[in-house]
Amino acid sequence: MGCLVKIPTQLRAAAGGEAEAKIDGATVREVLNGLFELHQELRVRISDEDGSLRRFVNVYLAGEDIRFLDGLATPVSDGAELTILPAVAGG
Amino acid sequence: MAVSHLQCKECKAQYPLEALYVCERCFGPLEVAYDHSRSSGDVGELRRRIQGGPQNIWRYADFLPLAGGPPGPSGRLASRVGLPAGCTPLIRADRLAARLGLREVWVKNDAANPTHSFKDRVVSVAVTRARELGFETIACASTGNLANSVAAHGAALGLESYVFVPADLEEQKILATGIYGTNLVGVQGNYDDVNRLCTELCAERDWAFVNINLRPYYAEGSKTLAFEIAEQLGWELPDRCIVPVASGSLFTKIARGFEEWTELGLIESPARPLPRMNGAQAQGCSPVAGAFAAGHDVCRPVKPNTIAKSLAIGNPADGPYALDLARRTGGSVDAVSDEEIRAGIKLLAETTGVFTETAGGVTTAVLAKLAARGDIDPDERVVLVITGEGLKTLDAVRGTFETSTIAPTLEAFEASVSEGVAV
Numbered sequence: 205m206g207c208l209v210k211i212p213t214q215l216r217a218a219a220g221g222e223a224e225a226k227i228d229g230a231t232v233r234e235v236l237n238g239l240f241e242l243h244q245e246l247r248v249r250i251s252d253e254d255g256s257l258r259r260f261v262n263v264y265l266a267g268e269d270i271r272f273l274d275g276l277a278t279p280v281s282d283g284a285e286l287t288i289l290p291a292v293a294g295g
Numbered sequence: 296m297a298v299s300h301l302q303c304k305e306c307k308a309q310y311p312l313e314a315l316y317v318c319e320r321c322f323g324p325l326e327v328a329y330d331h332s333r334s335s336g337d338v339g340e341l342r343r344r345i346q347g348g349p350q351n352i353w354r355y356a357d358f359l360p361l362a363g364g365p366p367g368p369s370g371r372l373a374s375r376v377g378l379p380a381g382c383t384p385l386i387r388a389d390r391l392a393a394r395l396g397l398r399e400v401w402v403k404n405d406a407a408n409p410t411h412s413f414k415d416r417v418v419s420v421a422v423t424r425a426r427e428l429g430f431e432t433i434a435c436a437s438t439g440n441l442a443n444s445v446a447a448h449g450a451a452l453g454l455e456s457y458v459f460v461p462a463d464l465e466e467q468k469i470l471a472t473g474i475y476g477t478n479l480v481g482v483q484g485n486y487d488d489v490n491r492l493c494t495e496l497c498a499e500r501d502w503a504f505v506n507i508n509l510r511p512y513y514a515e516g517s518k519t520l521a522f523e524i525a526e527q528l529g530w531e532l533p534d535r536c537i538v539p540v541a542s543g544s545l546f547t548k549i550a551r552g553f554e555e556w557t558e559l560g561l562i563e564s565p566a567r568p569l570p571r572m573n574g575a576q577a578q579g580c581s582p583v584a585g586a587f588a589a590g591h592d593v594c595r596p597v598k599p600n601t602i603a604k605s606l607a608i609g610n611p612a613d614g615p616y617a618l619d620l621a622r623r624t625g626g627s628v629d630a631v632s633d634e635e636i637r638a639g640i641k642l643l644a645e646t647t648g649v650f651t652e653t654a655g656g657v658t659t660a661v662l663a664k665l666a667a668r669g670d671i672d673p674d675e676r677v678v679l680v681i682t683g684e685g686l687k688t689l690d691a692v693r694g695t696f697e698t699s700t701i702a703p704t705l706e707a708f709e710a711s712v713s714e715g716v717a718v
Contacts, residue, residue, distance in 0.1 A: 213498040214317045250322055259593050259615065260305070260322045264491060269610065271596050289494045290317040291612040292324075292507050 207235045207280050210287045218245040232263060233276040235286055250288065260291045298360045301511055302328040304616070312362065314428055314508040324612065325511045327360040331559055338560045345526065351379035352416055352519040358555060359420055359519075360512045366423050377422065378451045380415035381519050383407040385527040388679070391646040391659075395666040399676045401533070403524055404649050410447045410471070411684035412440035412605075412652075413545065417516035418505055422448045424512040425503035431455065432502040436493035438486050438541070438605045439468030440683055445505055446477035457502065459489050465604060467687045485599055487610045517545045521552025524678055530563045533570045534675040537662045539654045539682055540574035540583050540628060541606040543613030549680070550620050570678075572620050574628035575661035577601035577653075581630035583614045587621060594618070602633045602691050603653040605683060627670070631660040637695055639663065640685065650685030658682075 209225045216223060225242060229235035240247040250261045256276070257263060263270045264287040270278050280286065301310040305323030316325055341357070348354030353365035366376045384404050392400040408415040418441065422433055434457040435445045442458045449456030458472055462481035473479045482489045497507045505513050525532060532553055538546045550572055557568050576584045579601025582594040594614035599607035611617070621628050631639065636653055639660030644650045651659070662679050665671050685692070701707040 210495075212317075212494075214319050214322070217319065249320065258322050260317075260324060260612070262491070262610070267488070267491070269487070269596060272598070287491075287495070289491060290322055290324075291610065292316065292490060292494055292510060 206282060208283075208285045209235060209239050210285065212289055214290060215246060215249060215288065218249055219243040229280055231276065231280055232265065232270055232278045232286065235280055236263075236276070262289045262291050263287070264289065297329045297331045297333070297357060298362065299328045299330040301325040312360070314425075314430070314503065316508050316510045327511050327515050329358070329360075329555075331555075341559065341561060342530070345522075349379065350382045352381035352419060352516065353379065354382075355519050355522045358522065358552075360515050361420070361423055362427055366426075377419060377448055378409040378415060380408050380419045380516075381523060383523070385524060385678070386647060386649070388647045391643065391679075392677075394642065394646055395663055396673060397666055397671060397675070397677060398673050400662070401524075401528075401676070401678045402643070402647055402649055403520065403678055403680050405520065405680065405682050406649070406651060406655075406684035410440070410443040411687065412444065413517070413520060413680075413682040414440045414444040415448075416519050417441075417513045418444040418448050420516035421503070421505035421509040421513035422452060422454070425505070425509055426452070426454075428503070430501070430503035432457065432500075434493070434496075434500075434502045434504045435459065435506050436486070436489045436504070437506075438607060439464050439472075439687065440605050441506065442468065442472040442477075442479070443475075443687075446472045446475035446479070449477055450475040459493050461485055461489055461604075465688055465690065467689060471687065486608055487596070487599075490608075490610075514544050514548050517548035518552030518555065520545070520680065521549045522556065525553065525556055525562060528676075530561060532557070532562055532565050533678040534566075535571040535573060535626070535671065535677045536680060537573045537575055537658050537665070537677065538680045539606055539658045540576050540611070540617055541608040541654075542611045543574075543583060543617035545680075545682070546572065546574050547613055547616045547620055550624070569624045572624045572626040573661060573665060574617055574621055574626070575658045576628060576630045577603040577606055577636060577657050578630040578632050579603070580607045580609055582609060583611055583617050584628045584630035586614065586618055587628040592618060601636075601653075602688075603636055603657050604688075605652065605654045606657060627665075629661045629664055631657055631664060635660040635664070637691060640692055641695055643679075643681070644685070649681060651681045652683040652685050652688040653691050654683050655681040655685070656691065 227238040303318035306321045356365040405413040432455045456477040580599035596610040636656035640656035643659040
């Protein structure tokens, strides 16, 4: 199953300059692991030592924050769009 | 100027003073770092510079992140000084204090800014820095007050502006934004959806999003609230501050302002480096208060459902820092219901003559809650930070009082109104 991962500008240098990547995986975790295999430097940028996402990293599946879904275990359907963005204070 | 560089709050990596907001190494937020080593010696000289400055936030330019100093008529930017914010009243609220069993309560009324909220402080700083960096278009993701301010600053400075808000925002805030001739975009979703969209858009457009890519500069503007409070109290700190919490940025930057001045010796013999800091949230959007009560270090995002729309940020990026601040100062982060918010608006209006929006109702209601709970020593000097104007959220007070309609005759008045009124 293919998923389109959108890479934020701040991470593109660590992703060979790519803005997106097509990755196979059944869950968000599998897709992210696939992305880390493709661009190894991304793993330390956005993941903690224990494999969870750093606290200032937001991941959205079709526009919905995965923390409102099943987090990294959220199932990913074919053709879905996964967006990685920095958390920004609002106001 | 003492401004030095941008620095990651998490891993301390350093970056140049550009339109950057995220650490590329760890994704942590960037903030402005200063080098005050040259100015820390002479407190009297520093105070005189402040007191000799203009009656707005630019009197604190030594502590703000502008490379070229404050904008002014003699500056490179000619007469384009924008909408000077700040120097709002600090009112001693004895009747409010008496009602709550306290002795010394002050109301910092930041509704007295050009667009009637504290956002003019942060926008003034962000937009001035954006101009220094050469941007020609300013933009924001907003819950309303920021929209008003960005649109107005764009008009004052002749900059194009784009303002993104949740489509279901209070009508008053929509009207008070569109009138400035901005490009107003209502987004179908809540604030967190608007914020996500703008974060994506920020990478696609060469615009200064004041609260995204200009955020390190923007956030610094909130420190001026602390500077003013301290200056207005005669270079002293309050014992406690009650501050509304949405993203947590205002709450933490007010504390940062107090800390900077204490470190520089500008505060008269502080009993402690910081006041007790109490954050105020609405129960319908209380990720920070929830984490505080549960003893957590991070906030679990929520879907907002409250009348306090200006505080309706379900995913507060500065939440961890707000939690840490409340805990290390002996404060708290509390939440109040929509009914308590309405009662808070009324309490403040009835006892001080200040009519605040829902966010101020949240703050006042939390003060009342802390007082009722016995958390506040009656001898404490308490500052209540009122961030916005009641006229922007009129729906919140509809139906909270009765009016009389009578024929224009003395008899009608006597019959319906004056009964029970002592003459």
